[in-house]
Amino acid sequence: MMGTGSIAAEHMVAAIRSVGHAPLWVVSRNREYARFFSEDLDIPKTSVEARQALSDPLVNFVYISAVRERRKHYISTAAKAGKHILCDGPIAASSRVASTLTQQCKDTGVTLMVNQPARASTIHQTMRRLLAEGEIGTLQSLLIIRGAPFQPSPNRRTDEVTERGDIHLDITAEDIDLARFLTGQEPLEVSTLPVEATDADVDQVSYAIGMSGGALFQAYESFAIAEIESVVMLAGDHGTLIAHGTLNGKGSGTLIRRLNGRNELIPVRERDQHFATLEGFLATFQRQAKWMCRGDDNVIALRTVEAIAAASRKRRTVTV
CATH class of the missing domain: 3.30.360.10 (Dihydrodipicolinate Reductase; domain 2)
Incomplete structure (x- = not known):
């Protein structure tokens, strides 16, 4: 979990658990926000450094709920780590930045999906x-x-x-x-x-x-x-x-x-809709969810x- 937005708190943590996965990390640039989020939603680990969470071999994918200005950093870092990504939309404030991020994910073989309920x-x-x-x-x-x-x-x-x-x-x-x-x-x-x-x-x-x-x-x-x-x-x-x-x-x-x-x-x-989005995202690892x-x-x-x-x-x- 990268970012501590309201969509993540109210919907996506529960949706991730409902499809049989377990949130392991909360990443936020604010250590206190990460701690409060993890305590409220019973997520075991927190960090202010994305790479620390991404180095965990148990982490299979990343959900990004951060403010739009931080999504670029998290998407790029997750792509470099080879982790599949589901991100709240839009992924950037401009099409130029979004295109660069999309191409980076393609180059690293990472799936980039956008949460569009x-x-x-x-x-x-x-x-x-x-x-x-x-x-x-x-x-x-x-x-x-x-x-x-x-x-x-x-x-x-x-x-x-x-x-x-x-x-x-x-x-x-x-x-x-x-x-x-x-x-x-x-x-x-x-x-x-x-x-x-x-x-x-x-x-x-x-x-x-x-x-x-x-x-x-x-x-x-x-x-x-x-x-x-x-x-x-x-x-x-x-x-x-x-x-x-x-x-x-x-x-x-x-x-x-x-x-x-x-x-x-x-x-x-x-x-x-959030459960359906998570289910569709995970299905893309085996087949294309059109x-x-x-x-x-x-x-x-x-x-x-x-x-x-x-x-x-x-x-x-x-x-x-």
């Missing part, structure tokens, strides 16, 4: 399958809407200040990755309202992306409104799939298929985020 959602996986099976015809558009008042994580340390711009980078990268995952299409061109997508003073972002298969992806992300139920919609020429509440972090949500003027609730078995987010996927998402920022700054359409 939206991909692990059974509802989103069902939407992807139904689209591929032609249940709504040819995809015409994808819509993602999400919003809530800005609130830093309650478990953040006092020296880890969360700005709105930081959140927007994370959320936009996640939405772009989800769009690619659902559609199998790549972002080509970006247009946006004239606001800077990663500016800490900006509370809401709206953008449109032309995708490689001809679909139009539109997104609205806001931290300036009362909380709304998130919407993920795939609209085809024969029908529509609509997911409600899958991006609110408060449950699995619901999935509706609209055909011939009628709404049909599609029952989907709820599954813990639904998982890899380092290359995160690079593409970050390049698209940068294109959104450029489109806002230049007030014109930008090619990804």
Whole structure:
């Protein structure tokens, strides 16, 4: 465990144990944080030096939950040690750094996966399958809407200040990755309202992306409104799939298929997204888990985020 973030504390330690593994080390640049985390979650060893933990022959893989600025160091150090990596996304603040880290992992034969819970959602996986099976015809558009008042994580340390711009980078990268995952299409061109997508003073972002298969992806992300139920919609020429509440972090949500003027609730078995992510990550050591987010996927998402920022700054359409 590298870093002592809230996702690790609330979800990933339990998920690691539930898939039959045991967390052995907590690594943090702050010795006191590491000690508190290990005591609270019953993890036997702590260190402020990543190499000490990575030299333990019992360590098979690394989960990184550190703040974004520290992920580069931990990924690079783990790659040099030959340890497989699961890291919270995005893995870096820029596509250039993310690309370098991804290539380093490839060069050392290390698996680099990104923790993207939206991909692990059974509802989103069902939407992807139904689209591929032609249940709504040819995809015409994808819509993602999400919003809530800005609130830093309650478990953040006092020296880890969360700005709105930081959140927007994370959320936009996640939405772009989800769009690619659902559609199998790549972002080509970006247009946006004239606001800077990663500016800490900006509370809401709206953008449109032309995708490689001809679909139009539109997104609205806001931290300036009362909380709304998130919407993920795939609209085809024969029908529509609509997911409600899958991006609110408060449950699995619901999935509706609209055909011939009628709404049909599609029952989907709820599954813990963090457990599913860990299970998929471990499966990649033996076979390819195609639904998982890899380092290359995160690079593409970050390049698209940068294109959104450029489109806002230049007030014109930008090619990804």
